Amino acid sequence: MNPINSSNPIYSFSPTGEKFQLPSPEDYSTELERLKEVINRQRSLGREIVVVMGLGFVGAVMAAVVADAEDSKGNPTKFVIGMQRPSTRSFWKIPLINLGRPPVSSEDPEVAPMIDRCVNKKKTLTATFTYDALKFAEVVIVDIQCDYLKESLGNVRDGRAEMKALEESFEIIAQNIGPQTLVLIETTVAPGTTEQIAYPIMKKVFKKRGIDRDPLLAHSFERVMPGKNYVASIRDFWRVCSGINEEATRRVVKFLEEVIHTDKYPLTVLDRPIESETAKIVENSFRATILAFLDEWSLFAEQNGVDLIKVINAIKVRPTHNNMIFPGPGIGGYCLPKDGGLGLWAYRHIHGFEDDIFKITPLAIDINDTRSLHVAQLTRDALRNMGRPLASAEILVLGASYREDVGDTRYSGSELIVRRLTEMGAELRVHDPYVLHWWEFEKQDDYPASSYSLKRFFRGQEKLKDLRVEQDLKKALHGADAVILAVRHKHYLNLDPDEVVKSAGEPIAVVDCFGILDDSKIKRYFELGCEVKGLGRGHVKRIKDNVRLKTESLG
Numbered sequence: 001m002n003p004i005n006s007s008n009p010i011y012s013f014s015p016t017g018e019k020f021q022l023p024s025p026e027d028y029s030t031e032l033e034r035l036k037e038v039i040n041r042q043r044s045l046g047r048e049i050v051v052v053m054g055l056g057f058v059g060a061v062m063a064a065v066v067a068d069a070e071d072s073k074g075n076p077t078k079f080v081i082g083m084q085r086p087s088t089r090s091f092w093k094i095p096l097i098n099l100g101r102p103p104v105s106s107e108d109p110e111v112a113p114m115i116d117r118c119v120n121k122k123k124t125l126t127a128t129f130t131y132d133a134l135k136f137a138e139v140v141i142v143d144i145q146c147d148y149l150k151e152s153l154g155n156v157r158d159g160r161a162e163m164k165a166l167e168e169s170f171e172i173i174a175q176n177i178g179p180q181t182l183v184l185i186e187t188t189v190a191p192g193t194t195e196q197i198a199y200p201i202m203k204k205v206f207k208k209r210g211i212d213r214d215p216l217l218a219h220s221f222e223r224v225m226p227g228k229n230y231v232a233s234i235r236d237f238w239r240v241c242s243g244i245n246e247e248a249t250r251r252v253v254k255f256l257e258e259v260i261h262t263d264k265y266p267l268t269v270l271d272r273p274i275e276s277e278t279a280k281i282v283e284n285s286f287r288a289t290i291l292a293f294l295d296e297w298s299l300f301a302e303q304n305g306v307d308l309i310k311v312i313n314a315i316k317v318r319p320t321h322n323n324m325i326f327p328g329p330g331i332g333g334y335c336l337p338k339d340g341g342l343g344l345w346a347y348r349h350i351h352g353f354e355d356d357i358f359k360i361t362p363l364a365i366d367i368n369d370t371r372s373l374h375v376a377q378l379t380r381d382a383l384r385n386m387g388r389p390l391a392s393a394e395i396l397v398l399g400a401s402y403r404e405d406v407g408d409t410r411y412s413g414s415e416l417i418v419r420r421l422t423e424m425g426a427e428l429r430v431h432d433p434y435v436l437h438w439w440e441f442e443k444q445d446d447y448p449a450s451s452y453s454l455k456r457f458f459r460g461q462e463k464l465k466d467l468r469v470e471q472d473l474k475k476a477l478h479g480a481d482a483v484i485l486a487v488r489h490k491h492y493l494n495l496d497p498d499e500v501v502k503s504a505g506e507p508i509a510v511v512d513c514f515g516i517l518d519d520s521k522i523k524r525y526f527e528l529g530c531e532v533k534g535l536g537r538g539h540v541k542r543i544k545d546n547v548r549l550k551t552e553s554l555g
């Protein structure tokens, strides 16, 4: 590859198609001068300099929360530099933030004004591509990803933690920071990472630099939910933290008390970082497990005339059981599919144990990772009941993201639905009001990581590179043979069956993956000549029989 320079520009494209030129080597010295100037001004105002590394779903909003922090008199206490690698995939986040615009799309009305306020009014937030920013930091927050790469579908044991980005960043941080800088790791890591990976890497670099002291390392994981309460899930929520020594613990507690509403949401301080790291993994494995547990009952319900949605609602009345949740078509998002894997990996590869103590954690992930394949079977059966072959049917998937009202498609159940149905010969289309580009398909050769696309587990996937997300629902419905309700986006909760069938042009197969249809809508679809099936919704057959009986008696 030719080096980047002004006569050979390389661009990074935002999800909305805006084009930003990647920095050339000459741009680094100009950027350093800009930072020096800004920081001098900020220091004179008495503000603490905080660098947030990694402006992803977590880092971008965490950076804004810190930049928005004020003392009791309403004066900003921190100046935040969001630092992001200038890769073609992510560089656009920097210029966007510097314009005061969020690099993430969300339903939370607080996100965009907060970033705008901090960048343009309070002037407490800027973003940069240079690691030089670290030289000025009193606090560094690490929000870069730590992936778990799976080698097979439905077998989390066959995989590994991808530590490269994280290990590199520990080294870079240690090369640049001062000895008194607090390094707060927020990334969800394999338990043991802070003390057994970050610490030795940083200690060695410190030694080379002639710094004869321990790096001030701490861990405090994020519980962010990038939906309606995105900001509140960072700022107004309980936190767990721990430092590698007394000083690091004191510093992390002080910092979190200054940026998070710990008066209302008290901190839990644990003795060692491995306990904070383990808390995150156990928390998410617990959730993955209660979701996976319902998969077998979902199948039971389908085969025995039971509506699992009503069953769950009946159980949830009991306060001890009110966190039971209906699993949609697979459990996606960045965290739940991988976090248990980080635990398994740590046990063997950080702590050196050979025995196999994990049973439920990997089983839950494996069940969740393959649950959506059943949706393809339901679609096949619904179409068969209408006398239409699945191969060559036009199938519309409503919702690409992993949960309702967000634009995050990472490990969404919908991806596997599309892949399996394509393999079975169907023609797929997709609609999602929050997703403009479904990179898992558009860039399936190198996303989420080179050769780790889920496409490798299915045949006939090449054409999916051309899959585009339709924004116009009516257009998407036109001519569809089947519609899969895959995500509980608010746009899909009240779709009128008559309108849907009218837009499609003729009766269709409807597959409800998330308990979206109530009984009156299911009934109406049958009256309109459609076929309905749903995950965990065995009672649809009863509704169908009733409609048929009525029609026959009328006839």
Ligand SMILES: NC(=O)c1ccc[n+]([C@@H]2O[C@H](COP(=O)([O-])OP(=O)(O)OC[C@H]3O[C@@H](n4cnc5c(N)ncnc54)[C@H](O)[C@@H]3O)[C@@H](O)[C@H]2O)c1
Residues within 6 Å of the ligand: 053, 054, 055, 056, 057, 058, 059, 083, 084, 085, 087, 090, 143, 144, 145, 146, 165, 168, 169, 186, 187, 188, 189, 222, 223, 224, 225, 226, 334, 335
């Ligand atoms: N997304 C969530 O809902 C969520 C919730 C809780 C916890 N977490 C955890 O938070 C962490 C971050 O998740 P995310 O969703 O923000 O990931 P992300 O992939 O959206 O963001 C990571 C960012 O870090 C950048 N980056 C990578 N290496 C870098 C480097 N050396 N220097 C600077 N930037 C670098 C990447 O380019 C990317 O922009 C993960 O450990 C995740 O498990 C995520």
